[in-house]
Amino acid sequence: MPKLSVEGLKVTYGPIVGTEGVGFTIDEGETVALIGSNGAGKSSTLKAILGMVTYEGRVTYGGEDLKGLKPSKVMRKGIGFSPEGRRVFPQLSVLDNLRVGGISRPQAELPERIERIYGYFPRLKERHSQAAGSLSGGEQQMLAIGRALMSKPSLIMLDEPSLGLAPVIVERIGEVLTEIQKTEGLSVLLAEQNATWALSLSKRAVILDLGRIRMTGDAEKLLDDPEVRRAYLGI
């Protein structure tokens, strides 16, 4: 049975359609990329899974229907979230940002968990008492991922983690993600515009266009597909 299953998802904002007829699954420990340009429906899909927007269709996690649950309840089922644009709490310290991420866990667990996150991202440890708003874009992205990991999720959803970051930093984040996924046995849903990078990290991918699924399949095959190369990889 897949870990996460999305069927016939439709999200609308008044007359505007965010996504329509989107469906896919993620298995335990698998990375799936959700690829598309601005407005393709990536964020709408993630927001629906989290319960941030109302939707038609069905989302199940570990066999359990998530419809009607608030985001703070959905995340307690084991779904970590790193939002688009990082959205760290700018005036809180790095440490307090991580603590917020761990707010659903027993207090006694937090120090060990925080040390583990510092192990993945040593830069965060160096800057633990600094206000998160004063970090560089790359550091804020690391913090957003670290914060999402604090709740010990079994699935982590990342919304555009590469946005606005230098290629070197993006590469680094990709390496750490792979490492984290191995040690924590995580499933990953990676929503990205940077198709080359996302496909290189994923096993399977769903390509969205104007809110609908355009293509879906193995990441390796999609990387070789002429249409994908032309439309999304700029080659």
Added chain:
Amino acid sequence: MLDFLSRLEILLNPTVLGQVIVNGISLSAIYILVALGFTLLFGIMRVVNFAHGEFAMLGAFAFYHLTKDLNWPWMIALPAGVIGVAAASLVLEWLVFRWFYQRMFESMIGLLGLNMMLIYGGVLLWDTHERNIPAASQEVLMLGDIIIPIDRLIVVVIALAALTAFYLFIRHTRAGLAMRAAAQDVETAETQGVDTRHIYKVAFFVAILLAALAGSLWGQIYAVSPHLGERPLMMAFIVVILGGMGSIPGAALGGALLGFTESIVGTAFGAAASAFLSFGVVIVLLVFRPWGILGTPEN
């Protein structure tokens, strides 16, 4: 000009100076208590609580009835009244406040209406005459030429203890952390596991608790009537604009500035002069630095 200087000279008299300092501290502490709750509600739920002063009024009446009618000692009547008012106010949270969360402009009008309802509800219940809460102590403390009434001292100690407790709560508890996160970004806080509906209720309870306490202390110094809430509300408004809407350190700084200005200017030139000056500063600040001394500009 000579008159101006001679009025300032009054302040150099040690007896007067002692009064000015004690008044300054107690006024500051009370203003900070009211303003902290006001700024908390704005910072987290984006409601401008124009009815905030009325919770101070309700706190004062609860304290009055418990001490005067039931003859409870003030040490029991004060916490019982304050907690009782905050708990009972959760009904208003459910009936009125929650509909205005994250709707700033509607909240101003709606809660101005609630403000009027509470004032005139108070008039129906208690009519308009002023009552006095029995003083917690009749004694005075003599420090050389400086005379400090013990009941004033009690007000200062309780207010400072409450402010310390609030600070520790915000900095060192899980609910405090959740509030600080929600104040910065409610939507993200919810996705990271903060149950915002619950945190709204906790923040509301704490804000009303502080207002009711401030009202009780105010009633101990001045008189109790259904119109008691108007001044604390106006002062809270000045304080949060001085310090910055939604800023907790700003509320503390603004409260101290206002309390001491009022005590110093009020003693030398009268209450009208101090109110004239305070509101004048607010207008100047709103023109040149609308986010206040310690606030951050909204984009």
